[in-house]
Each structure stands twice: as C-alpha cells, then as structure tokens.
Amino acid sequence: MLPLPAFEWVSPGSLDELVRALGESPGESLLLAGGTDLLPNMKHGLFAPRRVIGLRRVRELRGIAETPAGGLVIGGGAPLDRVATDPRVMARYPALARAAGLVASPQIRRMGTIGGNLCLETRCVYYNQTAFWRGALGGCLKKDGPTCFVVPQGRRCVAAMSADTPAPLIAYGASVELVSVRGTRTLPVAKLFAGDGVKNNVRAADEVLTKVELPPPAERLFSAYEKVRSRAAIDFPLLSIAAAAVLDAGGHVVELTVVVGALGALPRVVRGLEITRAAPLSREAIDLVAEAAHTQCNPLSSLGAEDWRKDIVAPVVRRALAGLAPSRIAG
C-alpha cells in the first residue's frame, strides 16, 4: 500500500471552532470533508499538510434548505449522493442532480461532498501520479519542476478542472459562501475559479466553503448535463457540458447559458450566445451554439484524447441542448 504521510488530526465540533482552527495555521492545514480527493493525493505525495481538519462534525455545513425566495441552500458538507437524490434539487435543478449523481461511484458519492467537489484539485496525467513516477519524469510545473508537459514552454499550469458540479452551478447562477476568521464573503461560482491549474480557486487558505446558494429557478427554466468519460462509472469527465435555458411562453429563448468543463483550469462559459435570444431553440440555433462551443473549447493533453474530445464538443453540446426542452424545439 502507499503510505499516508503523518499529520495532526483536528476535528472541530462547530463552524466557530473550525474557522478558528483554520485561522491558527493557514497554509499548514488542509480540510478533509469526504477525503475522496485529498487522501489519494496525499498518498501520492502531492500534499503533506502538518494538520488535517475534518469537517464531519461541523453541523452547520450539513443539510439542504429552502430560501425564502424559493431557491435552495446546500451545505458545503452535503454528500454528493444527497444532492443527487434530494427531490427539490431533482425538481428545480435537474442538471445539478444529474452531475452530482454521475460523480465516480456510489461509495465515493456517499463520502464526497459538494464543497469538496467545487474545490476539487485540478487533474493532469503528469500530476496525478505517485511520487516515484513524478520523480522519474522529473517533475512538472504544477508540483515539482519548471516544465509543463502539456503545453511545452507553457508558463502557466493548465491542469484541468475535472469536477462535475461547477458547470451546472455556474449555469444556474449559483453562489458560494466562504467563511474565515476575517469574515464572510459570497461570490458567484463562476468567480470561485481562477485560471491557474496550480490552484484554480480563489478560496484563501484560511477560508472554508460553507454553503452553495441556488437562486430560485425562473419560470420555464430548462437545464441539462452531459458527461463524457471512458467508462459508465468511476471516471472523471473527459468533457462535461451544462446547459440552462429560460424560455418564454412562446418557446423563445430569454437566456441561454452553456458551460464546459474538463478543459483547462477554468470551467468555460461559452460566449456569444445572445444570438439565440428571442428566437425558438431551433435545430439551426442549436447548431450555432454547438459551433460556438467547438470554436471556443480546446481540450488539452492533460486528460488525453484531446483530438477526439475537440471533435465531440459540438455533438455533445447539441445533445445537451436537445435535452433541454424537447417539446419546444422546432424541427
């Protein structure tokens, strides 16, 4: 077995205690919610924190609740399988339920949390390897060396945002709350991410992601999530696409958002979709969106099969859009 490096274990019983513990030793502590991402990474020697702070006993992080306006607040520590099967999530935010339900495997969804998924470490074939393997390679830009093996001469790490839930959350306009001894801040999920694969989120070392807030769904909000991977379970996405459309009573587009994951460090919001507004989501309109996504999305060798992944951006986007509101799509 790969040994886990030694660390001090802290298990606070409340959000207050947690935030204080984190404030005492930021930079030396890592948070463990389900551990499904952190522990394998620690076994690979990617992290060796002096202290690991467990979130299990922090009640404030749990639960899924309604907001007065009709949205939902999901605790950062809510397990993915709860998110995937909560009837309110399923009814109002089906793309999120589907994305959460497609993560890895039942066991991992039971342990892994939505907060952990949002803060998932970026992934790359040159990074997610054992210490022995990385030593033999010579170390890559993200961890042990000056060289990027994905983009030769690249100065910035392009390890991939490989989580499933960010794309639908961005499509729904969700926000997250980050809490530290310094205070509380709220930011849109899209702004949580930063374009650097070494650390692709703006969460400070002393902050904890406490909740995810979903705005009340608009009337006639339709959404979909498509995940491409090698196997029907276990695998991280090779390409993930979330789409959300608000249609008016006549089936005309009010707002259309398409978010693509598993590219570089950032989830990519496809630009220029205003062109679809005020018209039905026709086959032609879908083709335009698919073409825009194809042009704007460039899968990288960080996850392999990049040529094929580029080729399928358009068909997978078409599939996601076709799944939005079939009865409203004119032929």
Place this chain on the structure above:
Amino acid sequence: MATDDEPHPPWRIGTRAPNIRSFDAVTGRQRYADDLTFPGMLHAKLVRSPHPHARIRSIDTREALALPGVHAVVTGKDMPVKYGIIPWTQDEYPLALDKALFVGDAVACVAAIDEACAARAAAAVHVDWEVLPSVIEPEAALAPDAPRLHEGHKHGNITKSVQLSFGDVEGEFAASAAIVEGDYFFEGTTHGALEPHCAIGIWEPQGVLTVISSTQVAHYLHRELSRVLGVPYDRVRVIQPPIGGAFGGKSEPFDLEFCVAKLAMVTGRPVKLLYTREEVFYAHRGRHPMKMHFRLGATADGRLTACDAKTLIDGGAYASFGLVTAYYSGQLVTAPLRLGAYRLDSTRVYTNKPACGPKRGHGSVQPRFAFEVSLDKLADRLGMDPIELRRKNVLEAGERTVNEFIIKSIGFRECLDRVEQASGWKEKRGKLPFGRGVGVAGSFYISGTNYPIYPNAMPQSAVQLKVDRSGRVTVFCGLSEMGQGADAMLALIVSEELGVDLEAIRVLTGDTDLTPVDLGGYSSRTTMMAGNACLRGARDLGTRIRAVVARKWECPARRVALAGGFATDREDTARRIEIGEAFRLAEAELGALAAVGSYDTPKDVHGDYRGGTIGASPAYSFTAHVAEVSVDLETGVPKVEMIWAAHDAGKPLNPMLVEGQIEGSAYMGYAEAILEEHLVRPDGLHRGPSLLDYRMPTSLDTPHVHSMLVETADPEGPYGAKEAGEGPLHSTIPAIANAIFDAVGVRIDTLPFTAGKLLRAMREQREKGGG
C-alpha cells in the same frame, strides 16, 4: 451394461454447482496472503529504477540502515543468480545486478518494522546511476546499432525468432482466387487482478524456508527459490493461499518472492512484501504488443489456401515466457479451420519496458484477431457469408492441422450453428441500420501444454486421496486454485467416483509440503491434467471399496454403485448402505484407505519438427462468437450490445463454472477490444500505472453475454472434458472488430477500438465518398 470401468451412471458430472470458494471471496471472508501476519513480522519495500536503462555504479544503503526500525537491506549482490521461468532463457536477477532495464526494475529491498518505515528506508537508499540510451519501440530494438539490453545475449535484442513453413505456401497462394493482406496491431494489455502480488518469507531455525505467495506456480517457485538462494530443494516449502485473481500475471517467480525469502534468512524474522498497484503494473507480464502482417488466401468456392504470418513481438525487458510466446503467436492459428499451407515468422525483441508474458490466451489472442479479421475481409472479397466461409473449412475430428497437431474432438461446426441461430445472424448481418452490426469469429485453444516447462519424465500432475472413517474424503493436489474453481473440479470428480456429497470432501491444494506436484495454474491445463490424475486415484479407491462391499453382499463388484451418498446394489436398489459405512467396511478389511493418481500427456499428438511440441496439447477447445455492436455516429463511441458465445469444452463437468469462464473471458476480451491499453511513453515511463488510468470496465460497461455449451466427448479429457478458461476470450475481439465493420463499414485494425479511431475512420471514409 455396467462394467468395472463405468462404476455407475453419472450422478454428479454435468450438474450445476457454484464454486464453494466464491462465497468467501464475495463476502470478504477470504484470507489472502496480505491478511496473514506472524509474530515479529517485518515489512519489505523495493527500491526501483527511475530510468528505463541505466548502469548501477554503486548503491549506498548506509542511510537506510541507520534509520530506527530498519533491519536489513539487500541488493543484487546478495542474490547474484539468474532466474527465469523458461530454463533456456533465464535473464533476470532477483534484484538488478549491473543494470536496470526499465522504469520500475527493482534494485534493492529493505525490511523494517512496518510498511511506512520500510517506505522511508527505501527512499533513503541511494543509487549512483549511469543513464544509458534506451530502446522503447520494437523496430528500434532490431537496429544494428541499438543499445543492447542483455549484453551477454548472443542474439542481440532478439529473445527468440521462429520461422516455420508447412505445405506449399506460394503454390497455394497462386491457386487462390482472392488474397487479403493487411497490417494489424495489438496494443499490450495487462491482467488487472484485484489482489496485488504479495509474499511472506519465513526462515525456520532448522533451515527450512517457507514462502507464502500469491503465485499460480508454486512448484516452479519452489525450484527457483532453492536454486537461486542455495537452499536445498527438500528444505523449501511454498504455500499458495487463496488468490484474488491471476490470469497469468502470477505464473512465474517475481522479485518479491526472492526478496522476502532472503530478508527472512538475513534477519531471522518473517518478512512480508505487498506490491502497490503501481508495482503490479511494473511486474506486468501482460499481453505482448504485436505488430502482425497477415496474408490469407482462398479459392473462389471458399477453400482456404494459404496463410502467411509475420509478427514482431514487443517483449519488454526480460524473456519471461517469451520463447513460448514466439511459438504460440504463430502456431496457434491453425485450427479450427483447415489451411492448405502456412508460414510463420515471429520475432520477440527486448525493449526497455516492463516485461510482457502470459495473459489469458497466451500469445494467441493477438494473431487470432489478425486471422479472424483477415477471414472477414476474405469473405467480403469473395461475396460469401463469413460463417459460411468458416463452415467450408472446419477441421474434422481425427484430422491433423497443417502444423501437425492432432485434433481428437471438435465441436466447432456446432458452435457456428449455435451462434448463428441465437444471434439472429441471417436477419441481421448486413441488414441492420447504419451504425449497428454483427460480426463473427472463431478460435481454439489448448487444454494444457503437452510438455512441462523444464524437461522431465515425471507426471504433469498428481493427487493423493485419503478416505476417512468419518465418511470424509480429502484430496491433496499441488494445483493452483485462483478463483477458477479448480478445487471444486477435484471435489466434483471425487464426489462422482466415490459417491460422497460435496460437503464431505476436503480439497487441499497449493502447498508443496503437503501436496504432490502439479505444475501449476497455467495454459488451461488443470481440468485435463489434475482432473485426470484425480479421476485415476479416485477410481482406484472406488474399485477397492466396491470390491469390499460386493464381498459383503456376495455379488459381483459391478453391481455396486457409489453414488448419492450411498453404496447401492444396482440390481436391487433397496439394498444400500451409507457411504461412510462402506468406507468403514473397507478400512476394516483393507487397512488405511488412500490412493494416488497421476497424469502425463500422450506423446503422439504433434509433429516431430523442431518446435512442433510447443502449442501441442492433449485436447483443444473451440469457440465461436457473434457480437452485436452499435456505433454512435456523432461521437464514434462503440457499444457492444450483446455477445453470443458458444464453446466446446468437451463434456462440461460443471456447466455453471464453464459458463462463468465463458462470461469472464468475453468480458476480458471486450475490455481489450474497447478500453484497455498498457502503454509506455517514449521516455520509458508507464502512461498511468493505476486502476484509474488503466481502464478496466465496470459492471455498467460490460455487454450482455449469452453463453452456450457445445458438448463433445473428448477421448483424452476426464469424462471427455476440455478447457474453458482461456479459449473463449480469443473470439471476442475479432467478433467485435467484424461487427464494427458491419455497423459502419470501416476496419479498425489497431486495438483498442477507441471512439477517436472510429470517428476518424468514419470521417475519412465519408471524405473518400465511401458511404
């Protein structure tokens, strides 16, 4: 009429029974090697080379040895004796002596009080390396100025090269109406057994070395431990606990077994080593990558004329079974179809990568892919149904293959009939909508190799049987149970012969101190060889017990049947006694009841040309598959919807376990066709030595398999039985390839059939205007 040879009508043979060992496995109760622990036991870790090819200038172990908790460090100099499974090609040291030959080659091993301490100590062993140029591609290995892996080896980087020719190849080609010629590439794959290799060494003060190991070949390990470590042959004991899968990946000695033994001898403490998953990928011995050029011809009416096969085999750093692989890659395409003439030219080369070896269907799965796809192309060229083309050329029982193997029983024609019918072939082939298709393939496989790995005149397998006055029978055999149901097979035969219930039979296998030699769990030999040995021993006992009962009943022995838990008078079935009572009568009259049985192969089943013995077997199994595949036309993603598999395993002793082998084989073949790639990067690093990056299918991915048993009575197999464990895999891959062609009209001659390759091929075809 009953005779002494047929003690009673079958009562157990052919009945369905789950493998009793499976319950422990699926409920987590099985005790694997790593579950065992001993007082004072130390844990070992290997130090591995980070370079694909490098000379060891020196190894500094001082820092490691100075760490608290570290008991010993051994290096290549402590065991400077070469080993290897094939006696003629021994080219490995337990720990690399002068050079490391791939990234992951072991150079030192530390023993410490726990695994974490051993890992720290391994990191504190400092090797001074002189990095050498490396060879990754097999063609590069053949270049005259290529760096040489094994400097003393007289054939450069060639492990083994085989050229054989049978019949008038060029004449047959000249008589052909159609010839197809093509290049095929089989990417390497690995076994992916869930249990990583694990071994425990125990050195007893009186000079007995015990090694407990997750091995498929306890006997060969016994020999090599003795030879390499200099411990007398009669003072080495190898125990094989239950194994969590093997598939050929544990069928030769490995570094860890020598290391735990040596470290136990040095420290006087038991020493355990468990590979990490990454290390399992470095130990490898998986399916060889093969580059194959095949030419196959037929006359206008579909008679197969000649086949010309040229194969370059990428062996990795060590010979392993490579001598056999080189032969198998050529010798095992000559059935089930008759060939007018055949030429093979197979060369296995060394490269600076993890060594390849035997994986389920050793050496023959790759050329079977090339051959069956060639057949499909030939049928297309001749305008003939591919099943029909095969039917026209099926060998008959009693016939010799073009390379002179004797086929004693063959149910291939019926295999074809069954899959044709069950799959709805005639309604589907060429008639499904674009994007969906069916494909067929056939194959054969050996029921054990006719000759042992080291030449000797002793039996290939032996059993001892002990009958107990409690009514219990214990059977001892050196065979290797690894989940396939070998133990259950022995119990079934004992039950059949002696009339005892399965619950009253104990099977003790895989312990070289307690069991007579069986050569191990490889080449689908166990039912044929251990089964026959057991049948002989049990029948001998049964004859004696029946004679005792007959004397008591004052009737001829042939009237006494041992079945269903009783000794019964076959002509007056009201007269019967419980089987335990029969055993007690026999013990009272004859004294202690025991028997032995052994089996060796017939020597007249192959040609007498050089190499003619390799690929020869007492019996051959036959398989036909039809696969139905759909291809997503926008993304290229292939989906195997269904596999119909008909397999001739002779007489299926336990149909449930035979079907299990067919299904497992089809799943594994599916995985190799669609998902698995054991890839080493140009810089010598494994592309992703983990179960996340090496993608084996989940239960959501595997297709439905409809397995069918075709019964033949093989004259050599026990009760007519033949192998089932490896044969059914061969047809899966080409059946899927041929179904893809029927679905979308493109040929993917390079494994695996990924969505990317399919999408590209379909696009190229559209651009050519081909459909």
